[in-house]
Amino acid sequence: MTDQTQQTATVTQPRPRTRSSGGILGLTKKDFGLLVLVAILTIFAPVILNPFPAGSAMAQFNAGYPDLMQRFVIFGIFAIGFNILFGLTGYLSFGHAAFLGVGSYAGIWSMKLLTLNVIPAILVSVIVAGLFSLIVGFISLRRSGIYFSILTLAFAMMSYALAYSVLTPITGGETGLQLRASDPRIFGGELMPGMTPRATLFGMQMQDSTDLRFGAWTFTLNTGYYIAGIVLLVAFYLSIRIFRSPFGMMLRAVKSNQNRLNYTGLSPKPYTLAAFVISGMYAGLAGGLLVAMDTQVGAERMFWTASGEVVLMTILGGAGTLIGPILGAGFIKYFENIVSTINKSTLESWFAFMPDGLQDAFVAVIYPFVGKGWHLTLGLLFMLVVIFLPGGLVQGGSKLATVFRRDRKGGGVEDDAAAQRQAREE
């Protein structure tokens, strides 16, 4: 008995190291460093992601164009939210794309009916996705393990099927929804016919970009990207606070041992439901931002492969770590965009230095994996990560780090999380 109580005590009482003890913005020095790192990456992404001069042979590896950078940031937010549920509580939801989709639809209706300003649109997205995830979570969380995965999957498939068929008046069915000049907007609806409605933020248009030229390099600074970037920083900051809060500790307790939690007289239900709704709201936020950036939405956004993709982003980066989901999202979206644009002639030009026979052989081997074969690469990546790197890139990085500096004990939260995950497997 005494043994039991002692152990539960360690579960419920946050360890001193993890308690947010003042510091800058209520973060510890290490967490603040992480936040600053993400901020720097976000601010300078247009420069960092464009390392090759425009027009050079390597320019196709540049990722610094607005559309892609917006996706990095938005899916980063999506994965951060997913990580709050999966990384902390261990509940694997296979239907999170539904919340993203519902958020998108809500956002575009706000822009159609209310105003073209993105702030109300994003707020509406978050609220509607939150309410929807409350309903789904309330039902799904009555079961755990694989049952929970299948229930969430069933809800997502239902939403997708409904969006495609019966709800066509609301969702636009197969064609989806776009903004039109004829939309009955309450504020600022007086658009001339023929004018294209664009998402704005108090007069700033999301599509506006400034090109900076340094010699052969061109860097595009995009308004929409920076607005999304600010949202990402806020979302990331909130996720750090959640991770370090007593609430986050409770979620971890749910993951490590639910029975023990029950024995101490605590019900895990409100905590998991709260985590579910929070991650649903993050997904809605991402959905709202997607609409704010490209002002259109289609039901395929809710398909279950989209749910699978966010799972992959989180796992690839490192589930249960702070920065992992952002890394994973960036990695997946980068490769999706770059790999899927490589075609046969690109490959041939790469291997042009080889003798003819060898060149053909290399092209023939690599060709199925690029261009339209991106999903094949994605599937392989999925398997390789789960098999060899269950702790994700963060774990891989810390493994590398420990190899390079054996003398220093590799502490830190990221290693902790990776170690925990490994311990769970044993």
Added chain:
Amino acid sequence: MDAIILQILNGLDKGSAYALIALGLTLIFGTLGVVNFAHGALFMLGAFCAVTFSSLLSFGFVPEDAGSTSVGGFSFGALQRETPYVVHWFGENAGNAIIDWAVPLSILFAIPVMIAIGVIMERGLIKHFYKRPHADQILVTFGLAIVLQEVIKYFYGANPIPTPAPDAFVGSFDFGAMLGFDPGSIVYPYWRLVYFFFAAIIIAAVFAFLQFTTFGMVVRAGMADRETVTLLGIDIDKRFTIMFGLAAAVAGLAGVMYTPINSPNYHMGMDFLVLSFVVVVVGGMGSLPGAVLAGFLLGIIEAFASMTEVLDVLPGINQIVIYLVAIIVLLTRPRGLMGRKGVMEE
């Protein structure tokens, strides 16, 4: 009355496919304790076994002597007709009959191929995931499903490939006339009837195999208490591997025979997988009779929901009725219809 019978019949063929896939899923889960998200891909691979076998059968050569006319040195390809080797070897009648019966004959081709794929999958990949959490098993098999699907897409293209049933089974059976209703009120394609009986035979065979053979008895014992069976000196892992191969073969055969009903395409596995999982959960995780029962039940419920009378009242219900049933079942009977205690309960 006739409308009800028609809908029950309509539900049977889809229900058969659900039941077969769910049976395989449950076998794998019951023996190895692995949640196999790649099972739909095995169904799809089975269907493409039929496609491959059909195209192998009609593989032919152009006879040099007959049919080619050349005018002024130009030969007209259109006039040259390929003669399949099968026709060449077995003669005109027997050869064409074999080509006509390509889909049922593919069964012979599919069984060894699918067992081999299943065993390779288990030994090569799944084996390493027994002690990993279910989430990891789901994820790695999900990745495998994507890979298999994309490989098929690369080799066979994205379009559905029509594979017709034998001529003898083309057409429909008039149940209405037989049962004393108006002729033509209940018309049911022959092949769907074949599919239902085929599924019934496979299901009966699997149950008989588990129930009446020594091998099956050991496997059932292993499902109940793996450790004790191992202590008795039986190499249960090897038998479970074979069961995985059998489950793959069951899914594959379901796919082979389904090809005349729906032309196979690369994503058919994924379409069935999600539903089959729902079927397994409704039936009760780990319960073989539950999987079969729930498969047919959900197939029939789906058919009823697709009736125009129902759709007029509740538009779109046919798309979501299975999920609704699953949600209701899971909330009221968390173990599913026939689930055993202690399976998948943390």
